[in-house]
Amino acid sequence: MRTRATRGVAAALTILALVACGGGGGGSTVPTPKQTPADPSPRPTATATPSVRPSTSPSTAPSGSPTASPSVSPSPTVSPSPTATPTLTPSPTPSPTPTATPNATKGDDAGNGSVNGTDDQILSSAPNTHNNTGEGNLEPGDPGATAQGGGQGQDVDGIPCASSMPNNYHVHAFVGLYVNGQQIAIPDAIGMVDPNVESPSTNPATDGYSGITVYAQCFYYLHTHDATGMIHMEAPSPTCGAAANYVPLCTMSLYTLGTFLDIWGVSISPSNFGPFNGMVSIYTGPLNSSQQCTYGSKSCETPSNTFTLYTGDPTQIPLYSHTIVWILVGTGNPTGASLPNVVWFANP
Secondary structure (H helix, E strand, O other), rough: OOOOOOOOOOOOOOOOOOOOOOOOOOOOOOOOHHHHHOOOOOOOOOOOOOOOOOOEEEEEOOOOOOOOOOOOOOOEEEHHHHHHOOOOOOOOOOOOOOOOOOOOOOOOEEOOOOOOOOOOOOOOOOOOOOOOOOOOOOOOOOOOEEOOOOOOOOOOOOEEEOOOOOOOEEEEEEEEEEOOOOOEOOOOOEEEEOOOOOOOOOOHHHHHOOOOOOOOOOEEOOEEOOOOOEEEEEEEEOOHHHHHOOOOOOOOEEEEHHHHHHHHHHEEEEEOOOOOOOOOOEEOOOOOOOOOOOOOOEEEOOOOOOOEOOOOOOOHHOOOOOOEEEEEEOOOOOOOHHEEEEEEEEOO
């Protein structure tokens, strides 16, 4: 597993935390090109041209990287991080204006191809030949990146960048971000190398969504297909979750938040998240997998008032099926019961 100099400082982390919603493969059954035309779940094959769109069954094998089995190391080492002033200094785009916005009744759809928050605030300078500049993992030197940057094809924490996904273990988690009261979108194509432009819906009249990144040169076992904050987590074993139509229920966690951040290449400390500076707090819920969602319907929602402050090392937060993590930077952010409930869109 790779060490993240900036992420650590978790022990000293004045981090507060949050999250919730359950089921063996993530009630948010995100599209898997191999299963349904609209399913961008990591099984997509790489394409060389930006014009590629998912067809009823995008199974063409891309010219991507090898599909080695990952040896997951979900416990990144922590090293002290620098202290930054609690002022928002996002880069490369202007910082959001601090405004307190309680969202107790707001539901964030996870995995439906929409954008939750202000998009394109954390951009990558990695080369892209598929008309999707700025998306994907960060390079060293990018605003808010770690010294090593994210995955660009090499193994990260024992996880390879593969041309297609094993999909035996397939569940979903959610990560959301607030900066000074404004929600910032978690980018699509995290965990992808040279991703294609977002694809429109294959049948907008019936499925009602678009904006999903389906194709790339290769995919890490943790990745995002849209900007809703939903993370797809896959592995060669065990077999449960979306791949098994949620039977049996997935009750284990194979990865941590640190694994996801390592692949993305974004920094975290008690005083910053990526390019945003300020006191960092984290809320989570739940750190288990006790609820099951119904396949093919919007059936899972985090119960109100279930987000709790997390005071440990955020990189060690286990990502179970439907775990939710809210990262708050600066002031004026909703907390606890004021944070949005998360609705899992089971067939995006």
